[in-house]
Amino acid sequence: MATTAFPLDLHDPDSLAQPAVALLIESQQNDTEVPVHYHRKGQLIVALKGGNVCTIEDGLWMVPPGFGVWVPSGTVHSNRVTANGKICLLFIEPGIAQLPEHCCTLALSPLILELVLYLAGGPNDYPADGQIARLAGVLLELLEQAPAERFYLPLPKSPQVRQIASALAEAPASRVTVAEWADRVAMSERTLARLIKNETGLSFGHWRKQWQIIVALQHLVEGASVQSTAEALGYESVSSFISMFRKTLGNSPARYVRDAIVSRKLT
Incomplete structure (x- = not known):
């Protein structure tokens, strides 16, 4: 079973009043999964190596x-960290920064990443008038300006479309048509297409393509070749x-993943 370097039950960030505290989490050869939970503080889940899949009731995010x-x-x-x-995890005190009210993916600059790692390497109970507190303030200001990116898959609520989502998760190569x-779900094609559109905001084809992009990113950041x-x-x-x-992300798979790593000087 995979383990975490810093078990969350031993480092409860919600018990701290500091504006921002950080924990470093590493998985081993298997995936690491943190089951359904919530925090008093806001949470930024920063991918440093491999990928992270974050799921809420009506959506899924996968970030490289x-x-x-x-x-x-x-x-x-819930969170799942890909193998190795x-x-x-950056925990932010509620109301301390002007960050989005809903889940989203943020593109992080090299400076933001360095500041997050700096916080993770220091004490979480730092004084309010010290250097760490001042750097945390700079980090929060930078996060307020971070641009949002498209790594989101809307998840439906109806059992019929949830069934399709589960099947796509098990077999992302499936080419089963909406008809x-x-x-299979005992509905007319028009009714199902309308239901998917209403619940996800996307046509069936675009919804499936978005799922494939998320799966592709997961494979690529784990080191899989473009061909495989x-x-x-x-x-x-x-x-x-x-x-x-x-067409979807504006760059080839190899260049996209390479730029995400090299431009941010990640190892």
Whole structure:
């Protein structure tokens, strides 16, 4: 079973009044999963190596290195760190910074990442008038300006569409059409298509493509090749997968992952 370097039950961030405290978490050869929970403080889940999947009731986020998932105070969620991954959990006192009221993905600058790691390496009970407190204030100001990115998959609430989501999670290469799914869940094609649109804000095709992007990122940040990732997602050719990826995220898979790591000087 995978373990964490700093068990959360021994380091309760909610008991501290400091504006920002950080914990470093590492998984071993297997995935590390933190079950459904919530915090009094807001939480920024920073991916340093590998990837992190954060799930709430109506959505899923997967972020590669150099990005973070913002989870506001009191939001029920679960986290999973990919094999041999490393994340840093930054806990922020409610109301101390102007951060989004809903979960989102933030692109983090090298300076933000260095400040998060600096906090993780020091005492969490630092004094309010010391150097660490001043650096924490700078970090929070920078986070207020961090741009949001698109690593989000809306999760439906209806049991019929949840069934489809579970099937896509088990078999991301599936090419079952919306008409075929309608037969399986005993609905008309038009009704199912409308239900998916209403609950996710996306057509079935775009919703499935967004899921494939999240799965692709998870494979790539774990070190899988572009070719094996394309095969895992059922693409007949690597070029068609690269084309889909580039149209969605604006860059090829290899360059996208490389830039996420190299530009942020992560190891």
